[in-house]
Amino acid sequence: MNGFEINVGPAHPSTHGVLKFKLTIEGDTIKKAEAEIGFLHRGKEKAAEDVTYMSYLPFVDKIEYVSALNMELLYSSLIEKALNIQISERAKYIRTIMAEFGRIMNHLVFLAAFGEDLGLISEFFWALRERELLMDIIEEISGGRLAPVYIRPGGVFFDFKEGIENKIIEAMEKLEYKIKEVHEYAIIKNSIFKARTKGVGILKKEDAINLGVTGPNARASGINRDYRKLNPYLIYDKLDFKVPVFDEGDAYARCLVRMEEIKESIKIIKEATKNIPKGDYLIKMPWIIKIPPAYTIEIQETPRGEIGMILVSDGSERAYRLKIRSASFFAIKAMEKILEGEKIANFYPILASLDPVMGEIDR
Amino acid sequence: MINYKEIKSEELRKEAEELKDKYFLFSIIVVDRINEGKFELNYLFENKENADLINLKTFILRNDPKIDSISDIFPAADYEEREAYDMFGIIFTGHKNLKRILLPEDWPFGYPLRKDFVINDEIRNWTGTDLRW
């Protein structure tokens, strides 16, 4: 089709990684969009065939580097399902608290990037200041800020010490106060944000489920689907939490879904911290393990959607084939469909509201 | 909760048409069985209402890998089929835009995830650019 071709190149001043779009425009309207990915392809699926099972753990938490604790939980659950191991109750409660920490940290980075792309640069500093509160607690528990190799097959690597539960509850009270008083007024009730994001970037309900989009992007289009309620794992069937669903499908609804999820996660952490049972926290496993030949699949609900890992094993000490199904891969395909008919100035708000991470798309 | 069904590669489109109303495509998994001389393709579908999974398994020959594309029935298969072409060399007939997606366009060394791909010094020293600073 004829028109003017413009290139939004791999290095751009927002914080979403290396992603290239080729847009065909006429006047101010986009007629066709085509994405190009692969600038961060590091070969993780081939590395799983060279390295033994327990040595693959540092590779796993750099796949989704903003919330690394959720990916470690997924890989450890996969290995335990293949070997048929049951872990103790205390480890299950600690793992749930860590997974919800990962969810809050991811949504805070979303708020920082979203606010900065639309012009409110102060939101970048405020949201990252809240993230430092949580990173101090994680560093005290596990020893690492961004990539703690803490959740391993068999349980968790260190135990909770005396007095850490009071610090967690104090940090949650501070975070709840700041979300209500600062971030809601800056983003949700701000009339400039509403005028810029309502009715922009609409993803319809039938398109979303046919293109394979899951997670908060699908829940903002009216699909009521959360893997923690459909097939509960860890202790999610004993806890009481709501799943927020909105109908419009525009960028404002995607932001509202994530803000409500932060509040639900704070409730889950407070309830789980008060009732941790006593017991063992780790089952000791040898460093080199062998898995009998089988097909194993594990799906969990991460802050971006449903991520699945499929393992094909053949009885030796290395995997035969490991496949990672990521959630943002399909969101980029959906973005090619959303952009038809939109104006160029709405490109960055739409990209920020879908929240892609390049480490998971390119692997 | 996983039901799997083994079919021949010519019946793939007919089986996929029946699943269109209630299921969406979750993933396409390719395994290289070099000892038997075949590629094994697994198409995973998930139910839209609950968490049931269905797996359709086919085998194609390793010397001449060709199969029909399902990207007009399920639009989510577009990028997954391009990745299977990029990593293994499988040609999907009927796909509108079959070119490399994760590796650079002028990659000269073949298909990386096959079992007979060996990383040697020539691949390590290739930088992909001939500009100077």
Place this chain on the structure above:
Amino acid sequence: MKEITFEDFSKLEGGFLLTKAKELAHWLIKKGRSKSLWPLTFATSCCGIEMMSFGASKTDPDRAGILFIADSPRYADAIFVSGTITKKMANRLLVLYNQMPNPKYVIAVGACTISGGLYHHSYSVLLGIDKILPVDVYIHGCPPRPEQFLEAGLKLQELIKNDKIERYKGYI
């Protein structure tokens, strides 16, 4: 009236007063350049998230003169290369580097840019960016803490002030 540029000024020969004036100008320019470095905002993967934490308010880079407001390479002074550089991205990084005006400095952040790091056995990762760019300061870690970024910035300022970078010796 003829225009005098910096290069003509540095080639002037003369007596005692002119040499002293040249040395004073050179000292002032080096001191001024080192106290206000504007790096380009460029991040690819995990080290980029720690660079965002470095630019936020707990570790304040503003007190050292490092401001992250250069979005275009045409008015940037330095580049913090953070994140894994693959062979597909190497071309675009060189296009960005060639657009920056002289003098420009390069800092390599994290294990992936020093020697390939965790991905040493991979087929598509560039094993160290000193195969394509001249590097001045290396930062170790996977990923490094935000305080290590500040220490690298201060070290680069010392190197500029004492004129220890080889390719810009005597450059005005």
